[in-house]
Amino acid sequence: MSNSPFLRISGAVEGVAPDAGVAAHYGEPLREQRALARGTAVVDASHLGVVRVAGLDRADWLTSLCTQVLTVGGHGESLILSPQGRIEHQFAFADDGECTWLITEHDGASPLAEFLNRMRFMKQVEVTDLSGERFVFASMGAMAALDGISDAVVWDDPWTGIAAGGTQYAAIAPDEHPGTRYRMRFTIVSAEDRDRLLAAARAGELTMAGMLALEALRVAAWRPRFAREVDERALPHELDLLRSAVHLNKGCYRGQETVAKVHNLGHPPRRLAFLDLDGMDGRLPAPGALVRDGDKPVGRVTSTVLHYDEGPIALALLKRNVDPRAALRVDLDLAAQVADGAVAESEAGAPEQVDAYQTVIVAPDAGDAAQMAELRRKFRGQR
Template sequence: MSVGTPRVDDVSVVVAPSPLLSVPGAVPGAPGSVDAAVAWHYGDPFGEQKAAVERVAIVDRSHRFVLSIAGGERLSWLHTISSQHIANLGDGRSAENLDLDLNGRVLHHFVLTDLDATVWIDTEPDRGAGLLAYLTKMVFWADAQPREAADHAVLSLLGPRVADVADAIGVAELPGVYAAVPLAGGGFLRRMPWPTADSFDLIVPRARLSELWARLTEAGAEPAGMWAFEALRVAALRPRIGLDTDDRTIPHEARWIGATTEFGAVHLDKGCYRGQETVARVHNLGKPPRHLVLLHLDGSADERPTHGTDVAAGGRTVGRLGTVVDHYELGPIALALLKRSVPADTALTAGPSAAAIDPDSVPVDDTPQAGRVAVDRLRGR
């Protein structure tokens, strides 16, 4: 298995192969991987990453699960059962959001856009059915109608020259971060803050995938596989649920705390929602037990570690690997959830490979917390 092919061995993911796998040079993701239904690369993985950073690349992410929510109370209702402040999101605005369990552990991460009286949500292919089932169960008497939107799919455009191909889809001016503009013929273009500074998602009718791919590539967008997207995502320290998280992950560990203006998925000043007690307690009184960091792996090892491999320090397990991928400049890298107490300069191993923490990826969490300061004050400290 390629170092850049994340697997989800404990989840059965059945997604129809993308019609874009017929594009010349397309190599699908490994069987059993969460990205098996789309192209992993087109023959030049590093060149595709470079195109996404320096020019403009198009990535097939049509395996993502898309759902929609209609109804006059769609936003106010979703606001009450999720972690982000979206009650007054506004037409043409987007946000990242989480569904937590009662203990504050992350069950679902999703991106949503409200446009023309409909909320559009896209999430991981193996998580979408569960998210839809939960949302449907929570409707009760609200005017909100969640349903699967299997007739829509996701493409991504990455790179500083996206504006050069925008005319091909009828967009005169690119939107700002977390903003969206409608497209003629259905769907919309949404700007995201990751995996690069110039990242855009197209949520479009599935029947138009091949047509829009052809238009954009003819205009100059270069085909890039999920390998390119994943390498840039890992370098940007953006976790992917199920790959970089486990069933114990809380939002603080995975860098999801923050309002939309902070590119986060958990607003710290909103009404009650499931799991809020844990979020508030950790924010005000404690520290997360783990944090997400970037690891550099020894590329000279005979074998590469894979997703889920234990990370050890001095023979003691201190975390686990998430996504492992080859980056065109950084070499083999990985995201890892490590114990917060592990110093940045600790010598680590991940399976057969030596590993080192990128010091710039270690979160700075030494600011006194408001709740702890208040408690100390009451105790006369």
């Protein structure tokens, strides 16, 4: 993809993969976070992929392929799984009554469109990758500058609650989940409207925030992202994606057997956790850094950010049986400098480490719903 024209705004610093091509920040990352959290700033996320699905059969056809129920006029989040239940695609979807629009990572748009086209058969659907023609902007809730675009497509993140047909694995009351405050909205606009937004930003009429701001709010909300938290082994249960992206009572789809078995009879082998980091020296572990319990590796960091209020924080995938009370440490072999996002090798020898204080997201005993239901029935019978 070509670089976004928003990178020509004074102070813009380009992001690194998976957010190359757009601004990481515009010179004041923490101030931009505050503005975004208040709902007064917009993020250029035009590097994200956009796929359009048209045709009379689109809703039922997409529903048959993925983990969520899609309806005409509806919106939400869904996954496409491998036959073994591993996550292959994660996408937002919004239907405007005429087409269903899918938003995915930039390098996921083409593979997603290719997969969907292979599955068309005799259905009345048309799949088109419009990355580079339609562009995504992010905000926290409604923004007047975006709401005024007549043909824009709007998607509100369902992470604020438990979607219909879903369930929460997070070990916290649903109304206390930090996701309830994560009012993230994607708006898809045309090239002409992107140019109008750019002119408004240059004139000082539109406040811009970079992807670092959006990432910081995402991590604080425990919100998994395909480009960060998903690897080739990832199951939806490990990331608490049954909360937003999986309907447990819909018809058959590829990978459904694994989803049902893990949910009803087993436990996911790994679990997403939130880490508060002791980052007094201003360094953050790079994604992929090892998490250790003593000297034993027990997982890897997936996302790290410096939050304007919470300080250095991270998401990590840990082995299921890691003690929630364990004193964890994270390697700093690769340390991301907060100032510019650059990555530098540490000196040779024993790895530098930072203390990490764990908050459980996906509980170690998550899943096994059938056994838990039986235990509840027995308990009621004893009363």
